[in-house]
Amino acid sequence: MKKTERFLAEEADKKQLRGLLGQFATGVTVVTTTGQDGRKVGMTANSFTSVSLEPPLILWNIAKTATNLDDFRECEHFAINILNEQQEQTANHFAKSAADKFNSVDQVEDVLGIPVLSDALATLVCKNYQWVEAGDHYIILGQIEHCSMNVGKPLLFHNGKYHQAQLHPVHLEQCA
Template identity: 55%
Template sequence: MNAIHSESLQHDLVDAQDCDPRELRNLLGKFATGVTVITTRAADGRNVGMTANSFSSVSLDPPLVLWSISRNAPSLTDYLACGHFAINILGADQHDISGHFARPAPDKFSGVAFREGEAGVPLLDGVIATLVCRNVTQYEGGDHLIFLGQIEQYRHGAGEPLVFHCGQYRVAAEHPGLNR
């Protein structure tokens, strides 16, 4: 570890059992993530969507991904009942879409450009990538439920990702130390 990083680290480890939940949230926010909007169609035909940065690849064979949702999320039962969901990966200029889907609203799709995919789930227009997944299973994850999905269809294009780090939207940049 170089001197710049070692100076900024605390020297003593903190017992996670005794920490303030806000401090733990700040700690976990040190890990930069991409930003997605997870969409599905509810059993009653409503389009459902939520912002999530808890997305990760799991396996290439078979192609599996995961994401998680709070057990207190109003749309949890819709995602539990769905056969498919889509993961819409947002571009650097789409922080407004992230904020839109992060807030409660009677119709989160009002004013948002999207189309219906073959699996019946809404696919957001203009995102840098979309994965349509079969809802395979869920796993216990404390105050969250972890969804495992198998990718059935996908599309991707050019563009830089929207990044979330330390509680703020960021943009990715080429590392200045790379030799090109």
């Protein structure tokens, strides 16, 4: 593996930092809620991780400039929809600005008053638990109250592109 460049984080520009941080592969989620006005709200996020099993907590991040920041800040519940490898179009759809992102989306159910993507790999409906200010984002902690899971593989995001998961060759040899 070739190292391309070294730099101090304090001297790096946003493009360099984005490239550096993009080397960490993540899953892709669509976070959904119901706004104060009853609208279905959703956005793509790859800043999701588990935090605790007791109580069951997860976290995700939202930019302070996000269009639907107030909807997520004021909601009682939100859902993390973990996308499967076939949902690249869904990820792109919810990443764009639009007045009603659910208008052209099939496979939407209501769980605890929150719209969820029923064809997602997994869905976690969470109580809005805690917000932490962190630079130009907020870290949102959610306590899992309802979950569902489908069989499949995750959609991955690495270096600015979507990828599909494959079993590592070491495990293929063990299965033979």
